[in-house]
Amino acid sequence: MFLGDQLADVFEQIERAGTATESKQGGLLGLGSPVLPHLPQHAGDRNRTSPFAFTGNKFEFRAPGSSQSVSFAATVLNTIMAESLDELNTLLDAELAKGTSFEDALRTLIASEIRKVKRIIFNGDGYSDEWKDEAARRGLLNLPNTLDALELLPGDKNLALFEKYGVLSHRELESRHEVALDQYFKTVNIEGETTADIASTMILPAAVRYLNDLVAAADRTRTLGVETRGLTRTVKIVNELVDELRDALDALVEQNAELGGETVHSKAYHVRDNVVPAMSLVRGAADRLEKVVPDDYWPLPTYRDMLFVK
Structure with a gap:
């Protein structure tokens, strides 16, 4: 406080x-x-x-x-x-x-x-x-994440408080706990789907388009007998980042398709422990690509645009 x-x-x-x-x-x-x-x-x-x-x-x-x-x-x-x-x-x-x-x-x-x-x-x-x-x-x-906080909600101390003043019964508190877990699971699941969609339909195609243009430029300069060490290094950097994003994206799609069990508790823990970290890896790869892909290729507002320019 x-x-x-x-x-x-x-x-x-x-x-x-x-x-x-x-x-x-x-x-x-x-x-x-x-x-x-x-x-x-x-x-x-x-x-x-x-x-x-x-x-x-x-x-x-x-x-x-x-x-x-x-x-x-x-x-x-x-x-x-x-x-x-x-x-x-x-x-x-x-x-x-x-x-x-x-x-x-x-x-x-x-x-x-x-x-x-x-x-x-x-x-x-x-x-x-x-x-x-x-x-x-x-x-x-x-409590660093939502699930850690939710798991304390139906605790004995909280239940005693609510029952003492006739606010919630044990079953009513448990019901709210279950609903909150379900909402958490569904929210993270949707966020995972959205992250995968943005990465696969917007960011990855933009990066591949830039990589293709770099490769074409490198081929043309080599045909002319021009040394292209800087261009070759740039191609390598962008290619590695594209691979990183593709791998992270595949892992996210796999984890988000796996519901993690039959109960809402197991599903909530699955998305917390697997989907959220997978989304972070996708974001990390996308952030690194944003630093090397030119603005005219990039389909989304950049951090620079949002924080300093517009």
């Missing part, structure tokens, strides 16, 4: 002293001209690498994908919030029953809870290797 410098500072003050007495300000933003006034700058900063970030006046949950419904994620978050409020209320009532004043009990409780959850707060780059190492040191889960 990303809090930003301002809110993280407030948390640290509460953790140390039980209350916050000040708040960091954002300062002023200069516009680069002495005749233009400075503008007040918001103290809240944005971190696009965090799945859960505080952005000034709200928390943003950014984990759902673009094609994913946010409804189940919202259900999970609301259930977690309900449990947290329930537990805090129970602890607060226990302190009040001892005769502690509401203000003192609340300050002590908030400071104690901050210390308990502090390990999930990280204000750095959530994509960096530094965070992977730090998360492991803090004992936090690092």
Whole structure:
């Protein structure tokens, strides 16, 4: 979870002293001209690498994908919030029953809870290797792919939470797990088919066309008695990349045709362990071809076009 410098500072003050007495300000933003006034700058900063970030006046949950419904994620978050409020209320009532004043009990409780959850707060780059190492040191889960996350969904801890508040039964949670696995398998299977289609009908023909022209040019120059070492090396490089793409494409088609078993679990594991790596090999070969095949042969927008030109 990303809090930003301002809110993280407030948390640290509460953790140390039980209350916050000040708040960091954002300062002023200069516009680069002495005749233009400075503008007040918001103290809240944005971190696009965090799945859960505080952005000034709200928390943003950014984990759902673009094609994913946010409804189940919202259900999970609301259930977690309900449990947290329930537990805090129970602890607060226990302190009040001892005769502690509401203000003192609340300050002590908030400071104690901050210390308990502090390990999930990280204000750095959530994509960096530094965070992977730090998360492991803090004992936090690092789930690198969808299937790893899905397999934890029907766990005992999650089931107990949903059943406690009457949100989902054991069978209902298992059903959602099965549906999610099936959706994962079908999505990766379609992505594999699409990758193979693009590679076989667009990228490979373009590379072969360029290779044919190179070979023809090399033959003509040799006929004229012209030395063609550079051209010959280029032919060899492109030919090797075409072979690499063809081999990767054949492997992808083979793996994607193999469903991996009868159950949705075995199918999901098959595409995760075999189809996804095969797609990566096809992409790697295509990326290397993109660097040597001229733009007028290449049928798709290049990385250069998408990132820097257009």
